[in-house]
Amino acid sequence: MKLQKIINRLQKLHPKEIDLSLDRIKNLCEKLGNPQDEIKCIQVCGTNGKGSTISFLRSILNQANIKCNVYTSPHVISINERFVYNDEMISDNDLSDLLYKIYEVNNNQPLTYFEALTAAFFYGCKKYKDNLVIAEFGLFGRGDAVNILKENLCNIVTSCSEDHLDWLPKNDRTIERIIFEKTSSLLNSNIVVAKQNSNKIVECIKKNISNNTANKYFFNENYSFVLKENNFFYYEDRYGGLKIPKPNLNGQFQLENAATAIAALRVLKDIKINDQHIKDGIQKASNIARLEEIKSGSLKKLVKNNRLILDSSHNPGGAKVLNEYLQTLDCNKHVIIGMMANKDHEKYISYFKDIASLTTVDIPNQPNAISGKKLKEKFKNIPNVTYKNSIKEAIQSIKLKRNDLILITGSLYLSGEFLNLN
Secondary structure (H helix, E strand, O other): OHHHHHHHHHHOOOOOOOOOOOHHHHHHHHHOOOHHHHOEEEEEEOOEOHHHHHHHHHHHHHHOOOOEEEEOOOOOOOHHHHEEEOOEEOOHHHHHHHHHHHHHHHOOOOOOHHHHHHHHHHHHHHHHOOOEEEEEOOOOOOOOOOOOOOOOOEEEEOEOOOOOHHHOOHHHOOHHHHHHHHHOOOOOOEEEEOOOOOHHHHHHHHHHOOOOOOEEEEEOOOEEEEEEOOOEEEEEEOOEEEEEEOOOOOOOHHHHHHHHHHHHHHHOOOOOOOHHHHHHHHHHOOOOOOOEEOOOOHHHHHHOOOEEEEOOOOOHHHHHHHHHHHOOOOOOEEEEEOOEOOOOHHHHHOOOOOOOEEEEEOOOOOOOEOOHHHHHHHOOOOOOEEEEOOHHHHHHHOOOOOOOEEEEEOOHHHHHHHHHHO
């Protein structure tokens, strides 16, 4: 396959998949004519909520007929998901051509796979210069390949928490260091900071960006929302208030992501959106594998009329908001979980309360995943924990009663496996 062939070539250009520095991608982009300097970009960083916030941004902009190019990572099912141009996911042929261009111009110089993809995205934007670009910061903002823009429209900082700690020095694996990595190099345009898990995190962000001359907007200081009855929430900022239907995305935390997206777009006065665009966009937003209720497919048939929910949370912050949602449901919850080896497994599972059963599984074709058997050992103090080889076996092993719910969680890679099987 042409696409897989060029991906294999790009993966051999550097011994590491990730190498947090910017010299290689800057040199490559210079050879490409610095396409990143020609885009109008909203950059999104943080630990949790990036994908949902981007989904709300896209949906609102779509209602206003504003075309978008969008760069996110990682993907759930196919690499094409990372490359959205003109609001359409790129085709295999077009992506192959784009990546071959990067390979040729790079001329066998050292380059990480992620750097190659990022350069390809920026170069692909040249065809759609008038579109608004939404680009997600990856692992850490300071050394992330996306962070080579000289200017942007806005920086969004979503919820920050502990994740990817193995990439930090052993003696400096703290929330303060994470916030430094994510926010110390933000551009001085506009900074919109989402609701955070604690005042300590908010104060740390404020301290870290205190010398940044950007216009700064913080949740509960410059914009806020309250949940109202009858499936509405009320959003408010200096431009006024809006009564908005609740999104179709599950979870209270999605209101926080929606409010952050609204705040960012209302700050950018050159982007012409109105109240109706916001209301319609919030309600129509969708986001794959984020508290997504699965309503059809071969695996769904196994649970018949019981609810089946897929969620990609994989760090303690994600587990916290996931379980805040689960606590609102009056039913038995059966959890199927697979995780990557470098996650804080015990802290992640500590947020799960009152679950009827827990089944650990392997994540196929992922050498960096922890085996389901080892994960079961880590969770041995939890009642009703078992191990099964696959998602299908796990679902079939659960004795469901009326109204029981099955949740599959712990990793984006596990979500991808589920969706492929389903």
